[in-house]
Amino acid sequence: MRRLLIGLCALLLTPTSAFAQGDLEQKIDEGQAVVAGRTVLSEGHVDIGPRFVDGRWTLLVHDDQAKADPDGESVWRPTDHTVLQVRDQAILQIPDDPNYAFLRGTPGDDVFVVPQTQDPEVVWVGWNTQDPEVMETIDRGVTMTMTGVEGPGSLVVYLQSGDFAEPDVLWDSEGKPEPVWVDVNTHTHANWVFSKPGVYLVQVKIEAELVDGKTVSDTQVLRFAVGSKTSTDEAFTAAFRETPRAAASTPAAATAESSGGVPHGVLLGIGAVLLAVGFAFVLARGRGAKRRART
Template identity: 55%
Template sequence: MTRCAVAAVIMLATTQTPARAEGPTPGLGQSIAADQPIATGRAELATGHVDIGPRYVDNRWTLLIHDGTQARPVWRNSDEALLRVSDAALQTVPDDPAYAFLDIDAGKRVYVVPQVQNPDVVWLGWNTQDPRVMQTIDRGVTLTLLGVRGPGSLTTYLQSGNFAPPQPLWRSSQSKAQPFWAEVNTHTHANWVFSAPGVYLVAIQASADLINGETVSATGTLRFAVGDATSAAEAYAATADIPAAGPAATDEDRAADDEPAGTSTTLLIIALAGMAFLLVIGLLILLLRGRGAKRRAEQERAAALAEDQR
C-alpha cells in the first residue's frame, strides 16, 4: 500500500517545548461571535463540528467546548458535554512503519476521530478564535495534555497529506505533560486514535501570556464514550484523579519512549558494571598504596635501628 493510499484509508493524522502545531487547516475558515451563548445541561455530541478552546466567562479565562453541531453554535462546559465516538469511526491500522508511533499492531481495528470530516463521526479540533481571547493574548495558546484515563491508549496527531510523516501531538503512553503551541486565530483539526472501546477522560490545560504581562491558565476534562455499546451514563459517572502538569516532555524523553523494550535496563546494567569496575580499581590502588607505605615505614625503622647501633 502506498503512503498516499494509507492516508486515504486511515487519517490517523506535536510536542516539543512546546511543539508548534500547524495553523488553520484549509477549508476550516470560521469566525466566532462574541455573543455566542454558553449552553447548560448535558449534551451528547456524536456527529458534527466540535472544537475545544479558551474563552473568557465572567472575566475569567476558561477552557470550554465549542459546539457547532447545530444551526446556532454554543459553548459548553466539558463536564456536561459527552463526545460520542461511534462504531462508524472504526478503521484498520495500516502496515506502514510511519504509524509505528501508535504502538498498535498493523491490521488492528481502532476508533478514529479523523482530521478530515466524516459526516458519521464527531469532528473534533481546537480553536483560539474567541474575540476577547484574540484581543488579549500575546501570540498564541499552549495546549497541554495532562493525562488520560481509559481502557486503551489515545494518540492525537496531524497528517499533512503531502507525503510528510505524521506529526504526533499527544500520546497517552507518555507520562510527562505534552504541550503544543497554537497561534492566535487558529482553527485546526487532528486525528484522535483510541485503541479500544470504553470511557476515556482526557485532561487538557490551556495557558497563555497576555499582552498586559499576565499569565492565564485553565484546565478541562474531555469526556469520551468510545463505541456504540459504551453507556452514556457510565461515561458521565466516570471520575479520574489526573495529576497536575509535570515537567514538559523533551526530545530525550520521547526518544526514550521510542526505544525498544529492554534498552533502558541494558544501559542501567552497563552503567552499574562500569561503576563496580571503577570501585574495584580504586580499592586495588588504595591497597597497593597501603602496602607501599608500610614497606617504606619498615625500611625507615630498619635504617633508624642501624644508625643507633653504630
C-alpha cells in the same frame, strides 16, 4: 471497509473539497451563548477552545452542530456537561507502515479514529483560538497540554500534513505531556486515535500570556464515550483521578506555517490521505503544522 474505500477515493479526487477546507476557515461571532445541561455530541463539528466566562479564562467545548437547525447558532458548552461520543463508524485499521509504529498495535488491528478530515458519521473534534475577546486579549497564542488520560486503552493525537508527509505526534497518553503551541486566530483539527472502546477522560490544560502581562490558565477534563455500546451516562459520571504526569524535559510545540496573511495566526487545512497495503486508513486534511522547541 467499502465505506472507507469510497471515502478514501473521494478525498483523493477532491484535494480541496469544501467539507475539508471551508469549515476550517471559520469566524466565531462575539457573544455566543454558553449553554449548560448534559449534551452528547456524536457527529458534526466540535472544537475545544478558551473563552472568558464572567471574566474568567475557561476551556470550553464549541458546538458548531447547532447551526444545522434553520435558526440555530453555534454555542459553547462546559466540558463536564458534554460527552463526545465516538461511535463504531469511526473504526479503522492500523496500516502496515512503520511510520505508524507509534500506534503500538498490530497492522490490521481495529482502532477508533476521530479523523483530521471531517467524516459526516463521526464527531469532528478540533480546537480553536478564535473567540473575539480571546483574540483581543492574548499575546500571540496559547499553550495546550494533555496532562493525563484515563481509559481502557491508549490515546494518540497527531497531525498529518500534505504530500504524504510523516505523521507528527502531538500527544500520547503513554508518554510525557507535550505542550503544543497554538497561534491566536487558529482553527485546527487532528487525528485522535483510541486503541479500545470505553470511557476516556482526557485532562487538558490551556494557558496564555495576556497583552497586559498577566498569565491565565485553566485545566478541564474532556469526556469521550468510545464505541457505540459504551454508556454515555457512565462518561458523564466518571471522575478523573489520575495524578498529572511530569512535564517533558524538552517540551515541544506545534506551530503553523503562514497562509495568506491571516492576522496573528493560521488555519491548518491541507491534509493527506494514506493507503496502507491491504488496509484503508483515512487520514485527515489540515494545513501543515510542524514541531518546534519552546525557548
